[in-house]
Amino acid sequence: MSEMNGAESLVRSLLQSGVDTCFTNPGTSEMHFVAALDQVPGMRSVLALFEGVATGAADGYYRMASKPAATLLHLGPGLANGISNLHNAKKAGSGVVNIVGQHAASHLELDAPLTADIEGLARPVSHWVETSLSAADVGRDAARAVQAARSAPGQVATLILPSDTAWTPGGQVAPALPVPTREPVEAEMLEQAVAALSGPDSLLLLGGEALSAENLERAGRIAAATGCALLSEWANARVERGAGRVPVARVPYPIDMALEALSRFRRIVLLGARPPIGFFAYPGKPAVLTHPEAEIIALADWAADLDGALAGLERAVGAAGVVPVLAPPVAPGTVSGPCTPESVAAVLGQHIPEGAIVVDESVTTGRAFHGATLGAAPHTWINNCGGSIGYSLAAAIGAAIACPDRRVMTLTGDGSAMYMPQALWTMAREGLDITVVIWANRSYRILLGELSGVGVMNPGPRALDMLSLERPAIDWVAQAQSLGVPAVRVERAEEFAVALERGFAEAGPKLIEVLL
Amino acid sequence: MSEMNGAESLVRSLLQSGVDTCFTNPGTSEMHFVAALDQVPGMRSVLALFEGVATGAADGYYRMASKPAATLLHLGPGLANGISNLHNAKKAGSGVVNIVGQHAASHLELDAPLTADIEGLARPVSHWVETSLSAADVGRDAARAVQAARSAPGQVATLILPSDTAWTPGGQVAPALPVPTREPVEAEMLEQAVAALSGPDSLLLLGGEALSAENLERAGRIAAATGCALLSEWANARVERGAGRVPVARVPYPIDMALEALSRFRRIVLLGARPPIGFFAYPGKPAVLTHPEAEIIALADWAADLDGALAGLERAVGAAGVVPVLAPPVAPGTVSGPCTPESVAAVLGQHIPEGAIVVDESVTTGRAFHGATLGAAPHTWINNCGGSIGYSLAAAIGAAIACPDRRVMTLTGDGSAMYMPQALWTMAREGLDITVVIWANRSYRILLGELSGVGVMNPGPRALDMLSLERPAIDWVAQAQSLGVPAVRVERAEEFAVALERGFAEAGPKLIEVLL
Structure with missing residues (x-):
């Protein structure tokens, strides 16, 4: 045991506590944790090209696995890039265990370029924040972080590990700690x-x-x-x-x-x-x-x-034997005509496959989806609970890894999707069965409504220009292909249906750009 | 004056203080500020698809304009997405004025989904943080934020504006406040x-x-x-x-x-x-x-x-009349052969155009650039001072807007560039004269060296897999084209030189993927 360094005790303790998936974007200060992955079998590590993809994936993972994943983030700026999706996770009650590297204690006082107030950055989006003080503490602190993350509802726990706690011998594997039970109602x-x-x-x-x-x-x-x-x-x-x-x-x-x-x-x-x-x-x-x-x-x-x-x-209320109202199945049929919010809603109602996990970030385009899909084949629906757009591509990764036997569908506006398109690369790398549907209205459409909602009645051309994504139009097929995801563009509802079914029939990710 | 709302007083006060450029990614709570752009001439607003692009652009702008730009960010999560590049700006001494929307005071206590501790998020990357309390305060608070940002060195000032301070009448335009002078040495x-x-x-x-x-x-x-x-x-x-x-x-x-x-x-x-x-x-x-x-x-x-x-x-030291050693010009010639860190360095030495602004984030590929370009045509060189990778595409936008008559060159590793590729879209939208050079070594190459640096001597296949960007390889030409930027891929030094010269000859952005 005395030969084990802190990094290895971290990986072993996370596994003891049931955390076996890690979404990573590591740097120098996390290299020992990366190296420990080879020493310890059982931890699946998923690389992200941007930290928000890692934290958003952990959110989606929790929602489907009902247990936390870990993230591995590089110092303060790495955590910072993951904050907006941690905000979403926190508001969704998703448990997440963030492992954030830190400079060695002796290095902190020198104020090197990457030095930042990591605890200060973590606190607004974390229920639990601690910094390990020595290699011997790392395992126990990891178990405590998982315990916090597994509370009801799930919590965001951020454990900050100075690099010397990783490389110093003396790591101790900690057992899982008990998970708090939910309080009964009065x-x-x-x-x-x-x-x-x-x-x-x-x-x-x-x-x-x-x-x-x-x-x-x-x-x-x-x-x-x-x-x-x-x-x-x-x-x-x-x-x-x-x-x-x-x-x-x-x-x-x-x-x-x-x-x-x-x-x-x-x-x-x-x-x-x-x-x-x-x-x-x-x-x-x-x-x-x-x-x-x-x-x-x-x-x-x-x-x-x-x-x-x-x-x-x-x-x-004596309801035990009562028969509830259940949703009747959607009538089969073919929707034809141009893609509109209404026609694509009807296509979804007919084509969501049984057991699908729908990660929805459709914003304006999706206003009709709820009713149109109530009678689709039985499926799971996931919303963004924190309002920070750009969560859905990342969350889909976590959902797909938690449920490898289910098809994941991401429904997202183009404006939202452009926040973290890097997620497409991880979908390709991991070969995840995710169908990404981009609603290409080429604008921040919701803000047009919000302008009048907040009392701006005659917005001028310069204001409207800030809500337009037309100049240039984003080519989502090229965007997806550049990151290794096969893609197709559709303009008509019947083409959309065909593209969905083709995507479901193939393993791995597929992107469909729907021109509205 | 009494008819002016807080939002209009903000724009007018920023202009009074010399801030005439705003990098924006607005949302509902900022709609009145967006609307005010049409009421008040003189503020250039540049839309970004991700907030880190806005904050990174403000960093690059300051370095070349020697005065701050503003950013317009949507609540806590919008600020959060900009934090890593604010970290870089802070470490570079770049002055930035962040305008961050906030819920109306009456709405904050309801804990709506987007509610977050904005001041807490801002503090680790800001020298100055304040929240305006009423429409009448907004103008004066803006002038104070600019004053803080214009200190020597420049500071990051974050002004948080509840949405009711934007839409309520009673805004007051504030004059510029004096800029602190630099202290003489003893x-x-x-x-x-x-x-x-x-x-x-x-x-x-x-x-x-x-x-x-x-x-x-x-x-x-x-x-x-x-x-x-x-x-x-x-x-x-x-x-x-x-x-x-x-x-x-x-x-x-x-x-x-x-x-x-x-x-x-x-x-x-x-x-x-x-x-x-x-x-x-x-x-x-x-x-x-x-x-x-x-x-x-x-x-x-x-x-x-x-x-x-x-x-x-x-x-x-009596040096007034002494002749200093000056860099001799690079010998002209043609470099041929495959693209390597050494051959591309030589090409840069010969082809950096006079007056260029080079935004460098080359990481490992760039180790030879310094010596090879000492004798290039006179130019400006910009480094990342905070170590948070992904700054260069964004910073190039700000530099190009500050200096419209100069060619900007971004030199960046592929791993770094994938942090904020959304910047390419803003380059296209604004027609900026930026040549983006991507060093495609398809790995987090620097981390291979860092592994041994921190004492990991025989990394296993799972560790090495976390440093590889080969599966799938990113197609940078498609990535650029998807966002409206013409692009070309080169594998030989002579092709690289031709691609550079072609890009310099044309207006607007151009991306060159250099396969190493």
Whole structure:
């Protein structure tokens, strides 16, 4: 044992705690950790060309594997490049273990070029931040980081490892630490919820683990028994849906539609969801989306035992034998005509393959997708929960590695996809079964709506020019091919359907540019 | 005046303070600032597809314009994506004014998805961070941010603007605030420096503004008069060089070479430079690169009046009439054979055009460039000072916008370039005269050396796989064309020379992939 250095104890301790996948973009200060991969079997290392791809992949991995992956990042700037997707992971409740290299302690005081306040950078996006002090601490600190990441909901844990803790002998392998259990809901809250859920002016608002297939069945029975409505939050870390499952609409994104959708509810029970609020503030409009007189019963937050809460609620309202409303399958057929948000939505409803994982970042193009795909073959749907665009290509990598037997589909606007196109290279390198669909409207289309939303009524040409991606138009087929991903461009709905089916039939990634 | 909102007062106040260029990637919370661009003439807005391109461009702009540009970034995640290049800007002493949108104050407490600790994210890479409290404060706060950014050396100033401060009337245009002057060096320090500079075991180590053409002339005369050696730091924000200028070698990057280069000096005068230290710590090697017995005379740090310091030193050593050693021009000729680090270095020496701005991020391929280009046509050379790779494509944008009459050349490794390839799109959109040269060695080549440097002697196949970019090979010609930049691939030195000359002859950007 005394011959083991800190780096090797890190890899062995992560494995002990069940972390066997690492998304990496290493540098000099992490070379010993890279070298330890050859000493220790069992850790899958996935190289990313940009750190945001690594952190976004860890987010997608957690959502499908229900356990954290590690990232390996190079000093402060490497962490910095991963922060926006860590923000998304944090807001999704995804557990992530970041391993960030640091200069050796003796080097820090010299203020070398790469010296930065790593803890300061990590804190805004981490629940847990520590710096190991010696090789002997690394294993135990890694186990503690994994323990934090495995909390409910998952947390972002950032462990900073000075390079001398990596190369110094004395590493100790640490056993896994116990994972905190989820708190049950209080009986009194359950009674309040039972009293509130009655009739069409009552709402059960679902989020987090309440959107698993089993919990949705329970929610569907509760709704059938009580007459309450079901909704989910706008953005959900993961929801099981499709034909034969309990369909749940989302609280809409546009502020006026959201206010309208929630206006009739006077009693709202929150189950893994937060009180509905606007994504942004708009002048002269409310930010709280519920009716001013609505009673909000916070039955269980996203950290609570949501399985138990739904089972308890089901029993208490006497819904055990009730038959829930299930989504009927989409009628088969062929959609033809130019690609529009509506026609591509219909194509998706017909062609999402059974068991697919859909990573959605469609922004404006996707407004019609929810309804059109409720009756698609059963599938998993993943949203961006943090609002930092550019997460979906990266998250798809993690989902595909967590579920190698399932087809992953990434649906993304062109503006969003250009934040981290480097993800395409990792998809090619790892041969991942991912179908990337780019909605090429060649603009930051959502911002055109947001301009009027915030009260800019007659934007001039210079303002509009800041929202246009037409000059030059991005050639997504060439972009994908440059990074090793086969690609095709379609302009008509029937071409889109054919391209999807061809992609599903082949192993490895495929990109489809859909001109809108 | 009372009708003006905070957003318009921002744009007008920035212009009053001399900031007339803004690199933007805006979102909803910044829409009023975008709209204000149409109300107020004179602000050039340059759209980036990723925030790191915006912040890197601001770094490059400062180095050539000697005044700050603004960036416009979307909330915490938008700032986060710009942090790594702000780190580089901070380490280069580049002044940058970041304008970061924030939720309206009333919205912050609701913890919407994009809510983040923006001040916390900004602090590690900013000298100055403030959040405006009302529309009436925005103009004055902008003037204060510019004042901070214009300090010597330039500082990173981050002004956070809640969206209600943008849309609320009551904006006030603020006048420019005075820029702090640089401190003169102390007479006593000057005397110590004069006593130290004598003979070949004395060194004048230059950094920052000491590397301007005029200051290098002075340094050359001082060296000729005293017999001292001249060196610059390894990474320099900007240095004027080429035939007819005073040639100054850099302290080498590899630790053993750096120790060797500095070993003979017993008296070292620092003029805008910091004491030489290793980039990283390596096991069993010193981090301080100078001889243990060397006397270090810190004559002037990079914030001091370096022009005055060099003029004073020149007078004190009686160097006024002395003829300095100047770099002779490179012999013309044709280099032929495969592209290698040596052959492309020779091509650069012959083909860098007069007045070019070379933004260098060549990492391993560039180790021979310094000597081979000392006698090229007079040009400006820019290094990455913060060590966060991926800065050069972005910095080139800023340099090209600051100096529209000069040709910009970006020399970058393929690994580095893949951090922020989105910069190519902005080059195309703005029609910038930038020649991008990609050294395609298809690996993180530098890390192969670093592995042994930190003591990993027999890396296994899994470790080496983390340093390889061959699977798949990136097609840089397709990558460039997908983003609107014409491109060509070369494998031989003579093809490289032809491609360079063709690119210089045409307006707009051009990419050359050099297969090594």
